[in-house]
Every structure is written in C-alpha cells, then in structure tokens.
Amino acid sequence: MLAPSPPRRNVRGKVALWSGILAVAAIYLFATRPAPLADGESSGRTVPIEKVFRILATENGTVRALWTADIVAAGTKSGFKFHEKWRDDDVAAGPLPALFLREAATAVQKTRVPLGLFLGSDYPIAQSNLFSGVQAEHFKRVRASGKPEFFHAPDIGRHSAMFPDVAVAPGCVSCHNEHPRSPKTDWKLNDIMGATTWCYPKDKVSLEELLEIVGALRSGFAAGYDAYLAKTKTFGRPPEIGERWPREGYYVPTREVFMREFERRASGNTVDRLLHAFDRDASAPGH
C-alpha cells in the first residue's frame, strides 16, 4: 500500500512562512537598519604597531632621562632621598628610576588602554624582574645589536617589542654597582642594563587610537609624578612645590611644570613621527 504523500499545500505554506520570517528579519537588520556599532579599526588608514612602539619608547626614554637626571641625580645633591622601599610610611624617599617607570605602567592600566609596559634585565636587582622564556631570547639579541626586537606572544594575543634600557646617567651605574643585592657590579655608563617590554593586542591601530595610546602613557607619567609629590608632602621636612627644580635647591616642580618640561623635550620628536606615521619609507622618522 502506498504511503499517503504530504499535502503539497502545507509544504508551500511552510516555505512561504519561513520566507516571510527571513524577509522581515532581513528588513529589520539591513533595509531599515540603525546606525552600525563602531567596529574598531575596520575603516580608515592604520599605523603598524612597530611604529607606535617606537614613538612610545622614545617618549619613555625622554621621561626617564628627565626623572633620572633632573629629579633623582639633582635631587640627591640637594638633600632628597630615593629608595626602592619609597612607598613605606617610614621611608622619606622618592621612587628610583625603575620604580618611577613601574608607577607609570601601573597608572596606564587604569586608562583602559590595553598597553603593557614592563622593565626587566638579565641582571636585575629584584629577582622578579629577571627575563626568562621568549623575553630572555629576544633580550640576547637586543644586547648584541643595541636595536629593538619585535615579536608576537600568541598565548596572550599581544604584539610585543623590547627596547634597550641604557645607563643614561652616572647614578644608574653607581646605584646598581653598589647595591648589596645587585648580581652585577661592573656596569659602565651607556651599558644596556635591561629592556623595556611593550605589549599591545593589535598589529596596527588607527591614528585616533595611536593618539589615545600616547595620551594614556603620558597620563601614566603624570600619575607617577603625582605619587612622588604626594609622598614629598609626608616628609619630615616637606620641600617647596612650585616652579623651581631640585638643581636649584630643596625644591620640586609642580606636576604642570614637570610635564611641561617633559612635553618640551618629547613633543617635537613625537609630532614628527606622527606626521610620518603613514610613510612606507623605512628611513622616515616614524621608522
């Protein structure tokens, strides 16, 4: 006996129903669509992350030189102290250069810009800053060439760069050579003492995003300096905070004065690199 065939009318009805539902969904989603949500970097021209890292490393080098020479070295001569335990209540001191960088790196995290900044070495004073794994391998090449290394860390989805961290002031050398926990005591001026590692989740960013990243880093520098100013107010003998610098005596500049001096030194180079951000010529300043 033949099985009864399904009514052709029902099939047609179901096809019509589903076609109608899909048509309504298509109209809902596409024909009368609302303004689309922003899609990160999908439109416009982009800047390779290597160029971004070079801009950031130069900014960082500028603020580190300013901090090391004009705050730490000059301040030490004027009676200020700088110590690795500077945050302890009973220590009347400011952060050493490596710790100032860490302050800035921590402050960047509060900006929601997913930029990572870390300082390490193959001979660190604090064992927790010892390079290992992929960073140790790349640092060998940084030390040998004096040039930055760029790589991708797939397990964290971060594009990374390591830039040499050079002994820019006599204080870097003497402090590390004389520190009781230093594993190396024959550092010389201009030695590569370690490296800064930079991480970002994208391989290219829009110009707007680049400006946000630079802004986040600068806000980190300002926050690091704010932390130092807050600490100086707890000193038994608080310094005068104003226009003057430690080289002039027992003074510290305000945040505005400090950042203005930083910007005076850094902005020319950064703007120059931004103007060349889309250049393909490897000899351009952005490279």
Add this chain to the structure above:
Amino acid sequence: MFQPAVNAPAGRTIKTAAYLVGAAVGVAALAAALMPQAARLLAKGPANTGHAALACTDCHREAPGTMRQQVQAKVQFWLARRDSDVAFGHGRVGNAQCVDCHAREQDSHPVHRFLEPRFAQARAELGAQSCTSCHREHTGKRVTMAATACVTCHQDLELRRDPLDVAHRELVARAEWNTCLGCHDFHGNHKRSTQTRLDAAYPPSAISDYLAGGPSPYGRELKYPTRTGAQ
C-alpha cells in the same frame, strides 16, 4: 487507522489552549525574571566575600548599542562583514570591572603584570592574567585558587639576604608551599610587617579560612581600601 472525524476540532482546541497557557506562563516567567528584585535569584551562586552589597550591574554592564544594533552587528560579524564581534545584552565581565573598585597604586602581584610575555607558565597553569582565575565569582568565597599556587612561579626562589630564620630555599626544597601565605599577603595590601620567624607564620588552617571568606589573619587595616570599603 483513522481518528473519528468528530474529535478533530476538540483536539485542536486543547492544543491551542495548551499553546496559550504555555505562552502565558513563559511571558510571566520572563517578566518575573526581568524584575530588578529577581536579579540575585538569577545569579549563578552567592556573591563572593565583600560583594554582597553590589548590584549585578556593577559588574555585568550593559553592552553598547541597542538590542537591534547588537543583533545587526553580530550578523555582520558572522557574515565576515565586520572585524570585531560585539556583546549581546551585557558585556563580558573582565579585569576592568574588578580594577574599577580594586585599583591600587601598589600591588605586589598586579594582574596586568601577568600579561608580560615571560609569565607564560603562570597563565597556562593558573590563568593568572585574569582576576577571576583566583577570585571566581558567585562561589561565596574570597579566593578560589589553591593556597599552594605559589609553586608555579617561585620554584627557583633564592634570596641573597634571606630575612627569614629558615632559608626560603629550604622551604622550597621541602615543598612547603602551604607556608607562603602564612607570611606573605599575596597583593601586599595589608598594613603589616612580614614575619621573620617561620614559627610566627599564620597556620595553614587560618589561611584556608581566610581564603574561604573567614577573618583576615593579616589584620583589617588596608593600604588601599576598595571603593566599597570591602576587605
């Protein structure tokens, strides 16, 4: 065999009524679920230590855009017509929500530090780059990570000037990883001095109680209190 024709209309009526009752119950359940008072009932479990007073939306923030925009963006993403996916309804809870309340100027183990490439083992074994790997929410506890997790990163620990009466390298050799937190507050956020004698360390049972949500052996005075003042 054919059903008697006289029963067909009655069957359809029962079926229609069942659909209507089902729809009404569904709508009522949905309405009840969407009421703000019902939010806690929908949680996966009890709030963690210090989080009881938080509203769900303190962490589960609304995703950007209207529902229609989100649907549209998701379809575009599935069709490979946009680069990034979007959240639907509520955004994913991540470190940013935790840091909103727990940001500190000083932290001996800040979560962002574990995004440095060299901490691959800590990420692989502990998921240390994510707050919720140690503080899994909706468990009613303070910490959900094992108290012995220090073993992942500190096996090579050797201090040049060891301040403890029993050398750290000896504790490592003896694999006494349950003693670490007896002296060291993981985030270093309590105002206290680290012990210099091993027999002064807090016992593992006190640490276990603390991780489970009990009283703090490290004291109650914090260097950087949270936004809500929670311990």
